[in-house]
Amino acid sequence: MIELNLKKLLNIENKDQTLDIDIKIKTREFITLFGKSGAGKTTILKMIAGLVQPDEGFIKVNGQLWFDKEKNINLPPQKRKVGFVFQDYALFPNMTVEQNIKFGMEKEDKNFLKELLEITELYDIKDRKPVTLSGGQRQRVALARAVARKPDILLLDEPLSALDFEIRQKLQEKLKEIHNRFDLTTVLVSHDFSEIFKLSNRVFVLENGKITRSGKPEDVFVQERLSGKVKFSGEILGIKKDDVVCIVSVLIGGNIIKVIATQEEAKSLSVGDKVVIASKAFNPFILKID
Amino acid sequence: MNKLKGYIKNINSSQNLSIVEIDLNGIDICSIVVETPETASYLKTGNQVFVLFKETEVSIGKNVQGLISLRNQIPCKVTKIEKGKILSKIDLECKEHRIVSIITTSSVERLNLSIGDEVTAFIKSNEVSLMEI
Numbered sequence: 523m524i525e526l527n528l529k530k531l532l533n534i535e536n537k538d539q540t541l542d543i544d545i546k547i548k549t550r551e552f553i554t555l556f557g558k559s560g561a562g563k564t565t566i567l568k569m570i571a572g573l574v575q576p577d578e579g580f581i582k583v584n585g586q587l588w589f590d591k592e593k594n595i596n597l598p599p600q601k602r603k604v605g606f607v608f609q610d611y612a613l614f615p616n617m618t619v620e621q622n623i624k625f626g627m628e629k630e631d632k633n634f635l636k637e638l639l640e641i642t643e644l645y646d647i648k649d650r651k652p653v654t655l656s657g658g659q660r661q662r663v664a665l666a667r668a669v670a671r672k673p674d675i676l677l678l679d680e681p682l683s684a685l686d687f688e689i690r691q692k693l694q695e696k697l698k699e700i701h702n703r704f705d706l707t708t709v710l711v712s713h714d715f716s717e718i719f720k721l722s723n724r725v726f727v728l729e730n731g732k733i734t735r736s737g738k739p740e741d742v743f744v745q746e747r748l749s750g751k752v753k754f755s756g757e758i759l760g761i762k763k764d765d766v767v768c769i770v771s772v773l774i775g776g777n778i779i780k781v782i783a784t785q786e787e788a789k790s791l792s793v794g795d796k797v798v799i800a801s802k803a804f805n806p807f808i809l810k811i812d
Numbered sequence: 813m814n815k816l817k818g819y820i821k822n823i824n825s826s827q828n829l830s831i832v833e834i835d836l837n838g839i840d841i842c843s844i845v846v847e848t849p850e851t852a853s854y855l856k857t858g859n860q861v862f863v864l865f866k867e868t869e870v871s872i873g874k875n876v877q878g879l880i881s882l883r884n885q886i887p888c889k890v891t892k893i894e895k896g897k898i899l900s901k902i903d904l905e906c907k908e909h910r911i912v913s914i915i916t917t918s919s920v921e922r923l924n925l926s927i928g929d930e931v932t933a934f935i936k937s938n939e940v941s942l943m944e945i
Binding site: 765766767782784800803804805 | 813844898
């Protein structure tokens with residue numbers, strides 16, 4: 523269990539704003555912090571990692587206090603078992619892939635290193651330097667290095683946002699696999715709706731420094747209660763007018779589905795919009811795959 | 813999507829399914845949902861709900877005789893026809909409600925539909941969704 527009770531006065535775009543949150547994260551949970559830029563999401567991660575000090579409150583991780591203003595406890599970053607992955611990879615350019623990952627380890631563990639190289643599909647390029655790698659490969663190195671520390675909390679600050687769509691999709695799967703395999707507790711900062719739905723058990727919506735909504739992604743983002751039993755959330759990829767209707771392509775969990783809408787409906791939709799696709803339980807066919 | 817507001821008039825449930833009758837100010841429409849008053853709190857007689865159904869699920873009949881299993885048969889007047897190559901969009905009026913139907917253009921021609929025609933809109937109960945207000 524991770525308990526975060528944090529208060530800090532922030533100055534965002536010359537406006538004072540108090541970040542004030544109180545959340546509990548269960549062990550092995552995957553949670554997402556969602557909100558506009560400047561809402562304080564990254565600051566929360568930095569406070570957990572010990573890079574920014576809260577004005578008030580405490581951080582308690584599996585019973586151990588990492589920070590407590592009243593008791594004057596403040597563990598330095600290196601004493602906090604945290605894995606941190608940023609949008610930019612921050613790898614050591616003079617080290618190989620393997621050396622970068624090994625650097626994250628508290629003590630050398632050959633089997634674990636091999637397991638990490640294999641799960642992140644870096645084994646074949648373990649002797650290469652970061653400069654020779656693609657963005658997706660570099661981010662896998664950064665992820666493996668963060669996990670190599672066997673962190674109590676894995677902090678991911680928009681780790682996939684700089685990558686292109688297909689790589690992002692693939693790495694989302696990897697993240698999920700790694701989170702499950704190593705029994706991690708993960709805090710993700712993300713704007714990507716499909717990523718949040720795919721990965722997180724719970725999402726916290728941060729507005730003006732406060733958590734305004736929290737819960738399962740489908741409960742938080744799907745506000746209208748509809749009797750439809752077949753319901754998916756996704757993102758609009760394209761809208762094509764055809765005849766008297768429009769064909770709307772929606773990305774749902776890595777698949778693209780096409781939905782007919784009237785032109786009136788399509789007027790209120792645009793590419794990139796987050797939407798819910800709903801249908802009655804009576805409509806879909808079930809075809810067995812064998 | 814057609815979206816009409818009405819009141820729940822009657823609910824008849826089995827273990828998992830309910831047939832819900834909604835009064836849209838004089839027009840009754842019926843929906844079958846995989847919910848019961850126990851699983852969905854908004855399913856209560858007298859509650860206001862939205863009734864939703866897709867335009868493409870609205871069939872149109874003209875001078876219909878005989879028995880049809882479909883429960884929702886709404887007398888309407890055609891107010892607008894927009895013909896495309898394959899599909900056509902028909903605007904229907906029933907009391908104060910507007911219902912849109914999308915059917916094939918060949919059916920529009922087969923029925924010889926024109927503005928002002930008195931027709932019946934057919935919607936299967938299992939195509940009608942309810943939304944809590």
